[in-house]
Amino acid sequence: MKVKNKFDILAIGDSTIDLFAQLPERTLTLKKGKKEYLLIPLGKKIPLDFERKIFAAGNASNFAIAVSKLGLKCAIYTTLGKDIFGKEMEKVLKSYGVNTDLVVFQEEQGINVVLSFKGERTILTYHPTFKYSLPDLSLANWVYYTSLGKEHEFFHQELPKAVSISQVKLVFNPGSYQIREGLTALKPILEVCELLILNKEEAQTLVGEKAIKDLLFELKQIGPKMVVITDGKNGSFATDGFKYYYLKALNLKPSDTTGAGDAFSAGLVSALVYGLDLKEALVWGTVEAGSVISRVGSHSGTLTKSALLERIKIYKDLIPQEI
DSSP states (O other): OOOSSOEEEEEESOOEEEEEEEOOTTOEEEEETTEEEEEOOTTOOOOOSEEEEEEEESHHHHHHHHHHHTTOOEEEEOEEESSHHHHHHHHHHHHTTOBOTTOEEESOOEEEEEEEETTEEEEEEEOOOOOOOOOOGGGEEEEEEOOOOTTOTTHHHHHHHHHHHHTOEEEEOOOHHHHHTHHHHHHHHHTTEEEEEEEHHHHHHHHOSOOHHHHHHHHHHHSOSEEEEEOGGGOEEEEOSSOEEEEOOOOOOOSOOTTHHHHHHHHHHHHHHTTOOHHHHHHHHHHHHHHHTTSSSSSTTOOOHHHHHHHHHHOTTOOOEEO
16 A cells, blocks of 8 residues: 555554444333343344444444544554445445545454443444454554454564554554453553553453552553543543543433444544643543434544534533542
């Protein structure tokens, strides 16, 4: 692939088709400890309030679409199916300005079945086994590495080497398969990270159940220059190794929380690429995520840069606090 100018960001990760199923309000739930479970009768036909297909979803595509709308030049390395759905997903990515020259077409396609209920979602996910290869990182100034499926383990050795050679700034937002591999397996990547983004549960899976500030400290000690931990409606927490910050979440009633984390990452990383500091970046991420949860679909509510800046003006009290 030949390019005259570097991309601002190269996103690496799987893409999916999201099939949304809105469960009726009368659906029963069961609370057990801190968790709540859907009670869906086995062997019954349940009428849905609506269904919707969202093409070019998944962590990498959601991120790439959002940063492209925010005005950055973004390419994506992802795998799509060799069928009409894969072609449609490529078309959607291109429509948002995402460069798809690195897209690989293989036999199967990842699919998420999103059960939406009262603004929350439960996702049934299928990750096919793909044949991955490491793209040329020197094509971009920043690399956003996120969720991949099985058979990606060679990235743990190859990616750190490539980051060191190309001198790109690496953002790591691990997916479920990567988190399951544990801290030892992920350490080579964490050691070369500019920024690590993960949620509280993922952070605790890696370093144990500790207070947020301790989680930030322990993860920062491994190597990332910055660490950000999200905690849903409780807000986000971050450190640059010198100071620790907390930013509340927006008090909004969500229509759908799918893609909120990807939107947060997109706003956060875009701010850093534009040269803003970590405190300002937390605000960008929070406002971008708030916009996405106001709409159904993982990238339906993504904002342009001008729209994001206008919305930030509305939330004058959205200021990160030192902790």
